[in-house]
Amino acid sequence: MSLAELICPAGTPAALRTAVDAGADAVYCGFQDATNARNFPGLNFTPQELAEAVAYAHAKGAKVLLALNTYPPAGKVDLWRQAADTGARLGVDAFIVADMGVAEYIARNHPDIRLHLSVQAAASSPEAIRYYCENFGVKRVVLPRILTIPEIRQIRKEIPCEIETFIFGNHGLMVEGRCSLTNYLTGQSTNLDGVCSPASDVEYVRAEDGTMASKLAGFTIDRFGPDEKAGYPTICKGRYTAAHRSDGYYAFEEPISLNLARLLPELIDAGVHAFKIEGRQRSKSYVRAVVSAFRNAVDEIRAGRTADIANLVALTEGQKQTQGAFATKKWR
Amino acid sequence: MTKLTMGPIAYHWSAERRRDFYARIADEAPVDEVYLGEVICSKRAPFQEADLPGIIERLERAGKTVVLSSLAEVMLRRERKATEDLASMEAPEIEINNAAGLYARGTRPHRIGPFMNAYNEATIRWMASKGATHVCLPTELPAPSIAVAARMARDIGLGVEVQVFGRASLAVSARCYHARSHGRTKDNCQFVCEEDPDGMPLRTRDEQPILRINGIQTQSEGYLILLQELPQLVADGVSHLRLMPQAVDMVTVAEVYRAVLDQSMSTEAAEARLRQVCADTPFSNGFYHGQAGYRRIAQASLA
Incomplete structure (x- = not known):
């Protein structure tokens, strides 16, 4: 053993x-x-x-x-x-x-x-x-x-x-050491700077209809209903839409x-x-x-x-x- | 003279589309070198293998140097076998994208692909000591680091390559996100990625285009375009400029880059021409300028 x-x-x-x-x-x-x-x-x-x-x-x-x-x-x-x-x-x-x-x-x-x-x-x-x-x-x-x-x-x-x-x-969803998603949106690199979805770029914005957007560097990574708990905007745990998925789905993985x-x-x-x-x-x-x-x-x-x-x-x-x-x- | 290369096709284009594409590249595109082979998904490879010898012959007859690229992710038995087979080839040249390929290749000559994370001079020097003749730098490397890496690599006799056109690879995974979006898994994907020859667009829930899905790969929404930066890249010792195949008129794209390199077209005119070819896809160069990769830094704002 x-x-x-x-x-x-x-x-x-x-x-x-x-x-x-x-x-x-x-x-x-x-x-x-x-x-x-x-x-x-x-x-x-x-x-x-x-x-x-x-x-x-x-x-x-x-x-x-x-x-x-x-x-x-x-x-x-x-x-x-x-x-x-x-x-x-x-x-x-x-x-x-x-x-x-x-x-x-x-x-x-x-x-x-x-x-x-x-x-x-x-x-x-x-x-x-x-x-x-x-x-x-x-x-x-x-x-x-x-x-x-x-x-x-x-x-x-x-x-x-x-x-x-x-x-x-x-x-983690992506092959580690091969992910530049954070750098693409924020200018800080996971591989080079040791940074992933940095808190300094995070904001939560409440819309008039009561929904809450969790954003990273201005990009809406997910949007939550008035009764949902708003999650942290990690890019690979967000909800997105595609042509055949207009509802907003976890394209990579759920939180x-x-x-x-x-x-x-x-x-x-x-x-x-x-x-x-x-x-x-x-x-x-x-x-x-x-x-x-x-x-x-x-x-x-x-x-x-x-x-x-x-x-x-x-x-x-x-x-x-x-x-x-x-x-x-x-x-x- | 600075060489133009055509990178490997990242997408699952049909065999017919590939044949037509490479016929045009052979006959019309002013590129010096062409990378072939499936880099993203080992399930796609069987669709291409039968045509490969003919495509190689056609390109070489047209005077192009052909390089075969290896898989970025090597995990399954068939992926290990494919990597080992590629590494055993004497000709054409090969580009390695996974350490499994380096292991199989030993010290025989090879190129280092963009998935190998050759971010710095120490790593490049190590790779050169083990037979690397050429290195393609990662797309997220900013200009000051490109300059240091390229000068050192040039000085020890390596070819140095930087991607100057096409979507940037941002991530790879073991999971297929194309299959997932259709409620399938990688094993029963039914090759649904063939429906998206330029990647599957993802939008934020505010309808903002953000990323592209290509099987297990996630790409940038914008095309990475380095044009005004070309003189600096060349001055720093970059010897090869890579165009990544997108579902646009790649012959024209190659002509534009060749003209800018030959100083027969201004970067402004080149960008206007690319804009015509690339419809409304955003252009980006943020990585090079040390900013968010999706950003477009205009010429006027450059110091």
């Missing part, structure tokens, strides 16, 4: 301590700049904070994974290299990378620190994964959220590294959360080494609840008992949830 490590989000130092206390095997975090894919206001770590976080986590037996998982635009590569050097100096346990230039730099300059391949690299086949393993010594791949469990099981047999999969949180609680035993059996919980932008109380619940579930399963997953399912109560691509090919 795989180790089934629990990899937990740490958007702030407080969230990091909360996740570690709640039983995270590892936490992932980033610096306060474009070098990571959650470059949101009020999130992430200064070097001093990261130093303290590493000390805290290590004292409690947890690892710290540093996300350097965006793509440096030409002319700005040094920012990513300096972030890697700083992370190495502060003793992080692994770097999570997507860009080949960044991976090559770390492999050459910090060969003793583990490299994890970010979901942003979109490596969805054994061949793509082996490319990164053989060239950069990648030890673990975070799989794109587009594969079924039988496909994951097959990949596991054909690659020389560990597998990490997302199990809970935001459900929905990924929750693989019920699939945990199958994922462990398929050889998944680590489970990732999304949500560096989430509150401490959310992190505490989700990490504790999954900690209990994973421990039960590893002890050969049936996990009580009722409270995991309840975590998304009131919000729609999905098993995404993992359960069936019909998702595609």
